[in-house]
Amino acid sequence: MSLAHDARVAVRPADVAQRPARTWPEINNPAAWIVAVILLIMPLIASGFFLIEIFATTLILGIMALSLMFLAGYGGMVSLMQLTIAGFSAYMVAVFGVSGNANISLGWPWWLAVPMALALATAFGTLGGALAVRTEGIYTIMITLAIGAAFYYFTNQNWAIFNGHTGINTVATPHFWGVNWRADIPFYYVVLAVAALCYFAVEYLSRAPFGLALQGVRDNPRRMAALGFNVNAHRVAAYAFASFVAALAGVLQVWNYRQISPGSVSVGACIDVLIIAVVGGITRPIGPFIGALIFVLLRTFALDFLVRLGLDGNRFRLLIGLGFLAIVFWSSDGVIGLWQRWRQSRRPAANRPGGGRGHG
């Protein structure tokens, strides 16, 4: 108990300066309400493709990147293995659940397979985290990247459990209460619910004693240790939480594509998650979702866009790269940073009559 109390005393003053109230910041923010309403009525405006391939995929990638944002933003630990944890969880759903590869899958019902997958993936991520917390900065990146690369090559060459390069196809998705939960609209709401849950969980944790202590560890581990905090335990706990979030995303991902193969956990894909988090901005939980939306839009439409302009479609990767380069060049803290600066530059002119400090 005293630990938590200390944490609040130690860190709250700085936090108060940033956030005026103890309530959820979204409540006073009209933009947040608009986004929430749009997300809720999305099935009315978007067709099946936009609903799943763009928005549900964005949310799933966003959840993965959110787990990285939690570690990097609040814990100061850049972990490149978040996608690997998600992939591990996806593989476990396929291995324990029902799939087209009957000789591998154990055929458990989803309500057993999914908790098992979440537990194993969380354990996997926590173990990886326990290794990684002994290092700092670039060494953390390297050790987590090494875990990701090792997992990729392992899945690529292991045929007994992971079915090698072919991967596991035709993974079953849940049906209950008479609803096919992989049909477009129900699946969208499942993804949205999980994303919202993860988002608010991260936001809650960031202001809970644990999160504040974690931010303290990020800013000055020595001082936190001197105050009696177990620095490494906090970091490992952060990894455990982030792993759980990533594992949830992994379950959604395998339900989305109904298959999982090593290409989904490749080193390139691990780095994509970092790109998403960096482009979106790692200072706030909303950042990864914005980054994921940009990433998914570019990945899906860059080829069409180039062809429509009459250019060689083969160079579409270049367009994606240039897009990211431009964002990172003009705003080192991602799209969130751009947004904040734009609002600040407007505020004196536009909001002066109204007082304008309502939602910071």
Place this chain on the structure above:
Amino acid sequence: MSKCSVGLLALSSFFLSTAAIAQEKIKVGVTATLEGTYTVLGEDGMRGHQTALNVLGKKVGDKELEFIVASTDATPDSAVRAVRKLIEQDKVQILLSPLSGDEGIAVKNFAKTHPELTFINAASGAQETTYVDPAPNFFRYNMDGAQWQVGLGKYAFEEKKYRKIATVGEDYSFIYTQVFGLVLEFCGAGGQVTNRQWVPLGTKDFASVIAALPDDVDAIYLGLGGADAVNFLNQYQQAGGKAHLMGGSIMIDQTILSSKGNAKNALVGTIAASGQADTWEDPGWQKFVKAYQDAFPPNKRFPSPSLLATNYYDSTMALILALRQVNGDLSNNQAKYKEALAKIEIDAPNGKIKLDSNRQAIGTNFVTEVVDDGKGALFSKVVKVIPNVNQTLGYDPAVFSKIGLPSRTVPECKKY
């Protein structure tokens, strides 16, 4: 508030624009590996596709065909993503997809979730795709990897007198299928396969593989493709490798034979087997080569079409000819069209092709040898033409099913 509403307006117009569907068009989605290790293969596949459109035209009755291309990188996930985009966003009715082995298995499984659409395999050649639990709406007009090796094992044993060989192949379904075809025939004739090495797709450093190649073999079989094959050849030459080589269908192919540098010269004299031979005299083949060469300037194509170009040509041809037979009628979940596809016999440049009851091609296979044309360009020269190769490779289906599915260790080296 005004900026919000502008944003909303932009957002909604964004969605509406995709809802507009043209009336008199039949939409066809095409995927090719335009990224990753197999980029060169995907690009040439698209050239073959374009050649077919030049030759056959895009009109079916009073309807116009519209083709929409999506890119993959030879991984199953990318193929499923691309196919889903084509179906759900672009609303295509027919798919020409995919290029690579494991993509084929994934797309075949995906095809079952859209029984109303028609999937025509573009070039993928894993056996499992049409042999195990085939999808009723998935048609394959190219042979699988094992069919493409028919004739090679016997030729190596009887003519070249090879008795012991080792294999190096990429670690995925298509190459397993190729080695499957080779081993069945070579071991059936009495040869021995002493060592099978598997490398991950996209391997760049072959040093350890080359070091582990056995010395006491008569030949080494290479089942590599694209950038992997070129990397292997470079490093093999630098390591001073001198063994006789045998090649798989995408190893001895214009994608490798016309690569830059002189590493490919190690391939002169290599025997291989494939669904085509560059220098075949058949007038149909020569006409196709001419059409391919005329369609693109020399620096934007290979001297002669690769196996991928041929496969894309053949599958595009089947797609269009069957569609003309039914006069573009895609009503009733495309039932008539599917029937026409199952029955059609196409007079492809690389020999006649018809489908079996699993909708898998029965076609012609070629044993070839790599020759230098005197000007530094390499071509595969026909040694033997084998017509009517079916998926069970001439085995009784019951015997064939006992051999098992192609994998790292299947089939065993023995006579079945």
